[in-house]
Every structure is written in C-alpha cells, then in structure tokens.
Amino acid sequence: MQHLISSAGRKRLLVVAALALVVLPGAMLAVGSFLGIYVRPTSDDWCGAWKTRDMGVFGITRDYYETQNGRVANAFLTGIVYSHGLLGQQVLPLILVLTLTAGLVLTLVTLGRRLGWRAPLPVVLAVVLVVEMLLFFAGTRPYQALLWAPGTISHTLPGIVAVWSGLLAVWAGRRGGRPARWGSLGYALVTGAVVGTLSEPFTVVSGVFLGAAAVVLLVPSMRRRVGSWYPFTWCAAWCVGLVVGFTVLYTSPGARWRREQTPSAASPLSDRQLHLEVHDWIRVWHSIGGTWSYLGALAVGLLLGLSVTGRPRPQNGTAAAAGAAADAPDESGPGAPRHPFGDLSRRWTWTLLALPVPLLGISSFGVVVGLRMGYGGRGWTYGRAWTNFLFPMLLLLVVYGVLIGRQAARRLTADSTAGWRLPALFAVGLASAATGIAAAVHLVPVVDHMTSSTVVRAQAWDRQNALIHRETENGATVVTYHPLVVPQLAEPFIVRSYAKDWAAACVAHYYDVTRIQKPPAPHSLAARQTVPQHKPRPKPKARPGQKPHHQQKQAAGGTGGH
Structure with a gap:
C-alpha cells in the first residue's frame, strides 16, 4: 500500500510541476500569436505583397521560377499569404503555433501508444509548449522565426509539414490497409518535392535524417525487426521527392540568374572554402551552445520520462490480479512500458542512440555551406535559417531527456523500502520543472521587447501608410518614405544607389508610385514634405522574362535563402 501511495504521490507531484511549467510558455506563445495583428510589411513583405496584388498567386509563382530563385512552392504559399492584404501575414503566427502544438501533442500520444507508455496530458503539453517557446524565442532572430511571413514560410513551416507528414505515415501504416499505405507513399513523394x-535548408536537413533512416532500415536485422518494407519505402519516397523538387529549383531560370549575381570565386569543396565553412559552422554552434535556455528541452524530456506509466496488457488470472497489474509499479510487470529499443543488442542500441548527433552536425554543416554560397562570409549569421536544424535538435534533446528520465525512474523505484529513493525522485522531477521554468523566465525579456517594438512599429507604419495613401490620391507619384526598421531586416535606403535598392523599388510598387525618397528630416515624420509629381509613370525596361535591374534583389534570405 505504501508503494501505491508513493506511486500516486509521484504522479500527482509531476502533474503539478508540469502545470506550473505550462503557464509561462503558454502565455508567451499566446502573446506571440496575438502579436500577429501588429505585423506590418517590411523587407521581402513589400515585394511579395505587390507581386501578389498585381500578378496573382500563379503569377508570382511563375515570377519566382523565371526571374527570382526557382522556389515555386515558396512562391505559391507567399501568394496565398499576401492575397488578402495584411490579413494573411497577421494570422500566420497563430496558425503556426496551433498546428505545431497539435502536431507535437499527437506525435507524443501516438508514440506513447506504440511503446505502451502513458503520460499525463499536462506533462505532454508542458513538453510541447516548452519546445515551441525555445524554437520561436530562444534563437537569434525571434521576430523572423514567428512573425515575419517570408522567414516562417521558408524555415518554420517546413518543420511543421514534416511533423504532420510523419503522423500521417504512422497512421497509414498502423490502421490503414494497402490503399492507405500506397496513398501515404504518394503523399511522401509529393510532399518531398514540395519541400x-x-x-533549401530543410531539404538538406530532412534529406540527411530520412536518408540515414532509410539506410538503417535496409540492415537485415532492422528490417526483420520492423517486419515491413513500408517504413523504408516511405523514407525513400520522401528523399526521391526532395531530389525531384530541388532539381526543379536548381535548374530554373531564376536560380541560374541568382547564381550569376554572386559567382563563387572557388569551389565550396576547395581547401580554403572548406576551412572557412568549418569555421562558420563552429561559430554557429558556439552561439547555440551559449544559449543555456535550450537545456529546457532536455529538462521537460526528463520530466516526461519520470511521469511515464505502463499501459496494462491483458493477462490470465483473476480480476483482482488484473486490477493489481493496473496499479503496479510501471517499471516492471505486465503493466510495464516497453523499452523503445526492445530486444536490440547493446551495440545497436548505442548506435541508434548516438546516430542523431552526427546527423545533426552534418545537416547543420550543409545549411552553413549553403548560406556561405548564397550570402558570402556573413551568411552564417542568418539565424532564421538555423531554425531548420534547431527544431530537430530540440526534439532530440527531449528524446534524450525522456530516456534519462525512464532510467532514473527505474533505478529510483527498484527498491520501495529504501527511504531515500522517493525523495530523490521528487527532487529530480522538481529540478527538471525548475529548469524549464527558468528557461521561460530567461526568455520573458525577449518576448517583452519584441512585443513593444512590434506594436510601436505598427502604429508608426499605420500613420505613414495613411499619409502616403492621401498623397497618392492627390496625384503624387514620388512620395517620402521613412524607414521603419526591424532588426536584421532590410528597409528602403539600405544602399546608396537607388537603382540597386530593391527594397525601395518594392515599396514604390506597393504604393504604385514612380519612386520613393528619403525624408528631409529623418527624426520627424511630421516635418516631411512631399512634392507631387504629375508626370506619367514610365515603364521600366527589362529583357524578356526578367524584371528590371533596380527591382532585382538577392532576396536577403527573406524568401528562404539557403
């Protein structure tokens, strides 16, 4: 009886700790989603908005393919987001948070059922919310990870697509027949091509992880354990889709034009370039390693591992015995949760445990190489692209935390007569919850600053937008624009030559004027004067299939980068 009370007390304590952990990350994510209503165009937003308005969804898709970068799926989604004015980019953060939350919760529940594990819902929710909090707010570019549509389309959305794709694959494999599996394989092929x-960064990341999974599943012992070709075929279909999609992108006229704008002086595989790429990669991980908040993912994984109980399986015997099994210790007996590696040999177990770490390193290095190829020596600082491998890193930390928690629970409950074991277990659980809460508290100033700066910018943008519209209604074709800068994003007048200022050109197109000019007094919007110009707007000259030079831009990574 004392053991049963202790087991129930442990569960209650962990649930209370998880509920305390849910509050702050949940509030931060709610604030981030609500901030969407204060999102206003900046940088690539200007270009996506006017092209969608003037060309339509399919028009901007063709434009990206022919003259920009070849990212047709990216362009199509961009057109959908901007097809209703500001509405799309304002509701996108909420959609991202809700879909990622639902996808991760369902993933944990599905995996738990597969392993015979059962965890309290508050603990599962705490894990999901902490992972999302760290993904959106712990990086170097929180605004771009959640609020800036071009960045989220390119670097946040692909991970969410992968989560739901994996769920559909599991459901089709477990509950569907042959038609469901064939449909799932077709979906993997198409989705891989879309990605x-x-x-490009998530193409590298998902290709490395699923390619490695396919290779592992080809090993005879693993294939016999799985008992089906379906998992291997699904991974292979996704990878084939990635190759098809990237081939379309790489061979597009837009991608060829973009490579011509930044010709590489040397091969990325040359000794000097490899040295520079490795140096950039080390700096990226030095920055990530210095962000201790990421330990929150390990902590909530540990909390989840401690809270897992077994799902009793039917056994022969009396009803009393069945009832006792349901309340039995979750580390042994008929109600025990199955070990994720089952009866694998020790060598295979350690191999599978360690394999994700080098895969994460390889995929992140591939992203860094692409950033350097696309943006030069400062490419590694484009923190929004890090999201593509930070997401699997956070999931990996959770998995390791769960395994450590399971091992701790097994050892600390092995002998119920040892008086120190249960307090030690409580201490581990409370320390895990405290670490997660500390990580959330550490990120509160980040959310607070992002909130205040976003609201202030939205108010200034609305005033300026109304003023410019009044001027254009009175016939002005040259208007004054005061840059409203979001850190690390481009605004007009970032370069001295107006002919090369793609941001200014896109703002001019957005307001349907000939050009924009700097304010005479940058410190005061109220003092600026606009001289109306009534000359007809000249049509820019361009070669067939390509926009004028002053409108051409090297995307600044906004529509996906590398």
Whole structure:
C-alpha cells in the first residue's frame, strides 16, 4: 500500500510541476500569436505583397521560377499569404503555433501508444509548449522565426509539414490497409518535392535524417525487426521527392540568374572554402551552445520520462490480479512500458542512440555551406535559417531527456523500502520543472521587447501608410518614405544607389508610385514634405522574362535563402 501511495504521490507531484511549467510558455506563445495583428510589411513583405496584388498567386509563382530563385512552392504559399492584404501575414503566427502544438501533442500520444507508455496530458503539453517557446524565442532572430511571413514560410513551416507528414505515415501504416499505405507513399513523394522547392535548408536537413533512416532500415536485422518494407519505402519516397523538387529549383531560370549575381570565386569543396565553412559552422554552434535556455528541452524530456506509466496488457488470472497489474509499479510487470529499443543488442542500441548527433552536425554543416554560397562570409549569421536544424535538435534533446528520465525512474523505484529513493525522485522531477521554468523566465525579456517594438512599429507604419495613401490620391507619384526598421531586416535606403535598392523599388510598387525618397528630416515624420509629381509613370525596361535591374534583389534570405 505504501508503494501505491508513493506511486500516486509521484504522479500527482509531476502533474503539478508540469502545470506550473505550462503557464509561462503558454502565455508567451499566446502573446506571440496575438502579436500577429501588429505585423506590418517590411523587407521581402513589400515585394511579395505587390507581386501578389498585381500578378496573382500563379503569377508570382511563375515570377519566382523565371526571374527570382526557382522556389515555386515558396512562391505559391507567399501568394496565398499576401492575397488578402495584411490579413494573411497577421494570422500566420497563430496558425503556426496551433498546428505545431497539435502536431507535437499527437506525435507524443501516438508514440506513447506504440511503446505502451502513458503520460499525463499536462506533462505532454508542458513538453510541447516548452519546445515551441525555445524554437520561436530562444534563437537569434525571434521576430523572423514567428512573425515575419517570408522567414516562417521558408524555415518554420517546413518543420511543421514534416511533423504532420510523419503522423500521417504512422497512421497509414498502423490502421490503414494497402490503399492507405500506397496513398501515404504518394503523399511522401509529393510532399518531398514540395519541400525541395520550398526551403533549401530543410531539404538538406530532412534529406540527411530520412536518408540515414532509410539506410538503417535496409540492415537485415532492422528490417526483420520492423517486419515491413513500408517504413523504408516511405523514407525513400520522401528523399526521391526532395531530389525531384530541388532539381526543379536548381535548374530554373531564376536560380541560374541568382547564381550569376554572386559567382563563387572557388569551389565550396576547395581547401580554403572548406576551412572557412568549418569555421562558420563552429561559430554557429558556439552561439547555440551559449544559449543555456535550450537545456529546457532536455529538462521537460526528463520530466516526461519520470511521469511515464505502463499501459496494462491483458493477462490470465483473476480480476483482482488484473486490477493489481493496473496499479503496479510501471517499471516492471505486465503493466510495464516497453523499452523503445526492445530486444536490440547493446551495440545497436548505442548506435541508434548516438546516430542523431552526427546527423545533426552534418545537416547543420550543409545549411552553413549553403548560406556561405548564397550570402558570402556573413551568411552564417542568418539565424532564421538555423531554425531548420534547431527544431530537430530540440526534439532530440527531449528524446534524450525522456530516456534519462525512464532510467532514473527505474533505478529510483527498484527498491520501495529504501527511504531515500522517493525523495530523490521528487527532487529530480522538481529540478527538471525548475529548469524549464527558468528557461521561460530567461526568455520573458525577449518576448517583452519584441512585443513593444512590434506594436510601436505598427502604429508608426499605420500613420505613414495613411499619409502616403492621401498623397497618392492627390496625384503624387514620388512620395517620402521613412524607414521603419526591424532588426536584421532590410528597409528602403539600405544602399546608396537607388537603382540597386530593391527594397525601395518594392515599396514604390506597393504604393504604385514612380519612386520613393528619403525624408528631409529623418527624426520627424511630421516635418516631411512631399512634392507631387504629375508626370506619367514610365515603364521600366527589362529583357524578356526578367524584371528590371533596380527591382532585382538577392532576396536577403527573406524568401528562404539557403
């Protein structure tokens, strides 16, 4: 009886700790979603908005393919987001948070059922919310990870697509027959192709992980354990789709034009370039390693591992015995949760445990190489692209935390007569919850600053937008624009030559004027004066299939980058 009371007390304590952990990350994500209503165009937003308005969804898709970068899926989604004015980019953060939350919760529940594990819903929710909090707010570019549509389309959305794709694959494999599995394989092929034209960084990351999974599943012992070719075929279909999609992107006229704008002086595989790429990669991980908040993912994984109980399986015997099994210790007996590696040999177990770490390193290095190829020596600082491998890193930390928690629970409950074991277990659980809460508290100033700066910018943008519209209604074709800068994003007048200022050109198109000019007094919007110009707007000259030079831009990574 004392053991049963202790087991129930442990569960209650962990649930209370998880509920305390849910509050702050949940509030931060709610604030981030609500901030969507204060999102206003900046940088690539200007270009996506006017092209969608003037060309339509399919027009901007063709434009990206022919003259920009070849990312047709990225362009199609961009057109959908901007097809209703500001509405799309304002509701996108909420959609991202809700879909990722639902996808991760369902993933944990599905995996738990597969392993015979059962965890309290508050603990599962705490894990999901902490992972999302760290993904959106712990990086170097929180605004771009959640609120800036071009960045989220290219670097946040692909991970969400992968989560739901994996769920559909599992459901089709477990509950569907042959038609469901064939449909799932077709979906993997198509989705892989879409991802290949949506985000080059996530193409690299997902290709490395699923390619490695396919190779592991080809090993005879693993194939016999799985008992089906379906998992291997699904991974292979996704990888084939990635190759098809990336081939479409790489061979597109837009991608060829973009490579011509930044010709590489040397091969990325040359000794000097490899040295520079490795140096950039080390700096990226030095920055990530210095962000201790990411330990929150390990902590909530540990909390989840401690809270897992077994799902009793039917056994022969009396009803009393069955009832006792349901309340039995979750580390042994008929109600025990199955070990994720089952009866694998020790060598295979350690191999599978360690394999994700080098895969994460390889995929992140591939992203860094692409950033350097696309943006030069400062490419590694484009923190929004890090989201593509930070997401699997956070999931990996959760998995390791769960395994450590399971091992701790097994050892600390092995002998119920040892008086120190249960307090030690409580201490581990409370320390895990405290670490997660500390990580959330550490990120509160980040959310607070993002909130205040976004609201202030939205108010200034609305005033300026109304003023410019009044001027254009009175016939002005040259208007004054005061840059409203979001850190690390481009605004007009970032370069001295107006002919090369793609942001200024896109703002001029957005307001349907000939050009924009700097304010005479940058410190005061109220003092600026606009001289109306009534000359007809000249049509820019361009070669067939390509926009004028002053409108051409090297995307600044906004529509996906590398």
